Amino acid sequence: MAAGRGQFFSSILRGLEQRPGPEGPGRGAAGLRGAAAPERGATGARWRRRRPEAARDPAEESSCSKPQKQKQKSRFPGVRSSRNKENLVEKLPSEILVKILSYLDASSLFCVAHVSKLFHRLASDDVVWRNIYVSEFGSQTWKPVDEAVEENQSGRWKKMYFRTVAGQEVNKWRKELRDISPYTGLPRQTEWVLRNLNVSWELTVVDRLGRETTLEQSRAYFFESSVIIRWSGGSFPLFHHFSSIQMHGVRKENLESAKVRRPRWRSLMLQLDMRTHPNQFYGKDKLINLRYFPPDVIIGLWRGQSDVAFIMVSLHFYNLVEKSLLGSPFCPYSDCVDPLPVDDSDPEFGLHGYTLHFVLHNTGTEIMSGHFRQLPCSPAQVQRSLVKLDVINRTDLSQHRSLSGSIKLPWKSEELEGSVENCCIMTLTLLDEFQKPFWCVSSPISIRVAKKSLSSDYSDDHFLMDYHGPEGQVKMVLVWLKEQNQFFLIRLSLFVAVFKVNQRFSTNY
DSSP states (O other): HHHHHHHHHHHHHOOOOOOOOBBBBBBOSSOOTTTTEEETTTTTEEEEEEEOGOOOOOHHHHHHTHHHHHHHHSSSSTOOOSSOOOOOOGGOEEEHHHHHTTSSHHHHHHHHSSSSSSHHHTTTTTTHHHHHHHHHHHOOOOOOOOOOHOOOOHHHHHHHHHHHHHHHHHHTHHHHTTTTTTTSSSSSTTHHHHHHHTTEEEEEETTTTTTEEEEEOOOEEESSSSEEEEEESOOOOOOOGGEEEEHHHHHHHTTTTTTOOOOOOOOEEEEEEESSSSEEEEEEEEEEEEEETTTTTHHHHHHTSSOOOEEEEEEEEETHHHHHHHEEEEESOOOOOOOOOOOOOOOOTTTSSSSEEEEEEEOEEEEEEEEEEEEOOOGGGTTTTTEEEEEEEEGGGGEEOSSSSSEEEEEEEEEEEEEEEEEEEEEEEEEOOTOOEEEEEEEEEEEEEEEEEEOOOOOOOOEEEEEEEEEEEEEEEEETTTTEEEEEEEEEEEEEEEHHHHHHHOOOO
16 A cells, blocks of 8 residues: 555656756757656666766766765665756645545554645645544544644644544443442552553653653553653663653554554653753662652662663552543643532531542552541641641551551662662542542652651651642651661641632632
């Protein structure tokens, strides 16, 4: 099929180039200077330029007899030099070019769009993509998929086609995603669906000169409600040359079973401007320093250097399948959640019935896991635009939890590996009273020494772990028990932004 299209475009080009020139000395109908004559070979017809013997320059003939010139001619047997470098195909009317492009399939049309600016504009024509969409999906109805598409009507059918292709693949596994765990409030089979859809994550690093470096994931560490993605061993630019970072979710086609190869749709999930985004020192060991870019990016740098050893991103399972496949290359997927109707009969509507699933883990093991129901809250605990939820009270010894193992974050880069002490990953899933995910976070978190003792029940050293995000905060107090050689979590408090509660429950706290 591709060979047929190539011969079709070649025949058009040859017909346009065989234009009769002005007659003059040595130029006749039967002997045009520069006319093409067919030369038959094993692979078909080739066209080469013939010139009269009298028109050849002896100096040129002697120079062409050199081995170097002969080698260049044999290397490019089908290339013909021409004084007229204008692109004759692009001089055709747009209507004719659009008609020609309408015979291509979606994959070929997507590739043609990268030839030039003109072909990029013509290959995004709504009429062509509407015909492709109707021929494949059998419907001409169109609904705006996001605000960007609604505002910019140009190219809406192209975007709708790729959205529908990705959506149909996801719909095959919708039934599996409907099986919700009452423990986490998330689909049980998220990891299984991602693996069966062959979903992976690509990282694109842009340097200050605008050069892009795209890396495929090195490893994915799956847990009950989150996954950690690591990229290492690639040709990263120097850290101080970083301009921005983008992460896309992609689905790799199984080439053995795929009948039609389509271009991979890239769904934007993360975009950081490294020049303006705040970052902080996160931890170190003998080999690397860690830099933390909120909310979920860790960059490992070789100590004393600006070389990047690895990059890790922590992702929560909430809508992870949709975010990895249904976003656009330039806009992340957004889940529209309608606000609940106001319950006038309940004066504390939206302030009770919360359930928390909380996990501290690293790339290898779970350090602590807990499930907490009916978290207490009242309007009196709405302070500084934050709703406070007490999960573990430091005065109630029965609520204190022990941590299994030390707090550390293992890492690996090519043949080297190690672990950074006093840091790990925190994954929390806060469910509302209807057992729907309300606040989901999966982010790196570090531990630091408290300046003073925060509990009279423990005489050992106290430590703090804090998380600050746009939708809320988490504060923890830990005690290191020397006799047991382990940490105890003696306080855990959540602070949810009031605007998030009002937006969800249509309240006005």
